Amino acid sequence: MMPPVFRFAPSPNGALHLGHAYSALLNLDRARESGGRFLLRIEDIDATRCRPEFETAIYEDLAWLGIAWENPVRRQSEHLADYRAALDKLSALGLVYPAFESRAEIARLVAVREAGGPWPRDPDGAPLYPGNAKSLSAGERTRLIASGTPYALRLDMAAACGRVGGLTWNELGEGPNEERGTVPAHPEAWGDVILARKETPTSYHLSVVVDDALQGVSEVVRGQDLFHATSVHRLLQELLGRPAPTYRHHKLIRDEAGRKLAKSSRSTGLRDLRAAGATPASIRRLVGLD
Incomplete structure (x- = not known):
């Protein structure tokens, strides 16, 4: 062993x-x-x-x-090539798309959405992605990228969740509400998370999943502030065929x-x-x- x-x-x-x-x-x-x-x-x-x-x-x-x-x-x-390989695999599954809105444009879109009522937010309190980049044609995406427009590569959360069944993880510590044991994952609560940016070829969510798998990490011990992010990590592990470590979230x-x-x-x-x-x-x- x-x-x-x-x-x-x-x-x-x-x-x-x-x-x-x-x-x-x-x-x-x-x-x-x-x-x-x-x-x-x-x-x-x-x-x-x-x-x-x-x-x-x-x-x-x-x-x-x-x-x-x-x-x-x-x-x-x-090790940026490792993250690029994982991103390419997700792209080949049709689960990644470029979104071209700036942070300021996203804030304006959220304000417009909230004029009609509360706009959903992720577990960290940030508004879910409100744009419509998923509906852009392949030609329009190519044109925007070729023009040098900055972009973020986002995970199509609905399509990604549709490829996997119900996800859980084994929690040896405890979550903010004293969750322990087998914990259900809810990645959909995060919306279309960013996996990379034009200038940064990976994100925390993607790189931590790739690194833990490549390094053979079997027990992740980290703060409760990352408890809910584990849902996204479990989804990416499943999509990429990576093993799921045991988690132990500790007090802050x-x-x-x-x-x-x-x-x-x-x-x-x-x-x-x-x-x-x-x-x-x-x-x-x-x-x-x-």
């Missing part, structure tokens, strides 16, 4: 904080308890926000916490006002806490892992 595989996958777009420490340490503890492997993945597909100095800081902060990982580290920016570490921690929060940044005299043991106590 293969040992279980765990991963911690931060984005180098800011400094790690206590919430990151909690997730990384939980993954490490689960790997040690089960005799499994611990992987580090750098999710650096957003070239506009990710910086080398933040990536270096990730390695330094994790090493200070006493966390060791297998090498080489998978950096998403070095919050500030004194009850807000989810942000990378801009200096009071909870690992580097600032270290400079103030914190130790790896005190970090464990702060996040409730003593």
